[in-house]
Structure formats: structure tokens, C-alpha cells
Amino acid sequence: xxxxxxxxxxxxxxxxxxxxxxxxxxxxxxxxxxxxxxxxxxxxxxxxxxxxxxxxxxxxxxxxxxxxxxxxxxxxxxxxxxxxxxxxxxxxxxxxxxxxxxxxxxxxxxxxxxxxxxxxxxxxxxxx
Numbered sequence: 001x002x003x004x005x006x007x008x009x010x011x012x013x014x015x016x017x018x019x020x021x022x023x024x025x026x027x028x029x030x031x032x033x034x035x036x037x038x039x040x041x042x043x044x045x046x047x048x049x050x051x052x053x054x055x056x057x058x059x060x061x062x063x064x065x066x067x068x069x070x071x072x073x074x075x076x077x078x079x080x081x082x083x084x085x086x087x088x089x090x091x092x093x094x095x096x097x098x099x100x101x102x103x104x105x106x107x108x109x110x111x112x113x114x115x116x117x118x119x120x121x122x123x124x125x126x127x128x
Contacts, residue, residue, distance in 0.1 A: 018052035027103015030096040049086030
């Protein structure tokens with residue numbers, strides 16, 4: 001799914017990459033806070049949203065853009081707007097239970113998709 005060398009990514013999936021990555025990381029942070037009972041809220045960190053944007057930049061070279069102008073005029077303004085909004089909401093505290101309930105299913109879904117993708121790649125290389 002996220003391996004740029006395998007196949008191009010569609011635009012809708014690429015638009016959701018920063019949100020999926022950020023939700024998964026916040027889910028881990030919230031569950032760690034609940035398990036250790038060390039905190040009850042998770043701050044929406046600009047560092048985490050920035051990492052999600054970095055992942056989106058990393059895979060943006062292999063997106064199937066529907067129009068040529070989107071590569072410049074959609075990609076960069078979208079990522080800058082997300083980074084700006086991540087910095088603005090950086091001080092917001094969210095209950096750890098909420099981040100866990102939202103983020104862990106996203107994380108499990110991403111892990112499942114990666115396992116399915118690697119299994120497909122493994123069986124395809126066996127049949128050659």
C-alpha cells in the first residue's frame with residue numbers, strides 16, 4: 001500500500017496519509033498513557049502532525065495525479081495547510097481514552113494492510 005516502488009498510490013489515499021499516520025501515533029500515545037496511568041490527556045503535538053506530513057511528502061512522488069497541475073498546485077498547498085493547522089492545534093489536550101479509541105483501530109488497520117500487501121508480494125515472488 002505505502003510502498004512507492006510497487007505501484008502508484010491513488011489521490012484519495014494520499015490525501016488521507018497524514019491523518020492516518022497521525023491518528024495511529026496518537027492512538028499509541030493515548031494507550032501508553034492509559035496503561036501506565038501516567039497521563040490522562042494527550043497533547044496534539046505539532047511534531048507528530050509534522051511526521052505525518054513528512055510521510056505524505058515521502059510517498060507523494062508516486063501518486064497517480066488526475067491532472068498535471070495537481071502535482072504542484074494541490075500537493076504543496078495541501079501539505080502547508082496541514083502543517084499550519086497542526087501547529088495551531090498544538091496546545092489542544094485530548095483525553096487519552098479518545099485518542100486510544102480512535103487511533104488504535106487505525107493502527108491495526110494499517111498493520112493489517114501492510115501484512116496483506118507483504119503477503120501478496122511474497123506469494124508473487126514465489127510464483128516467478
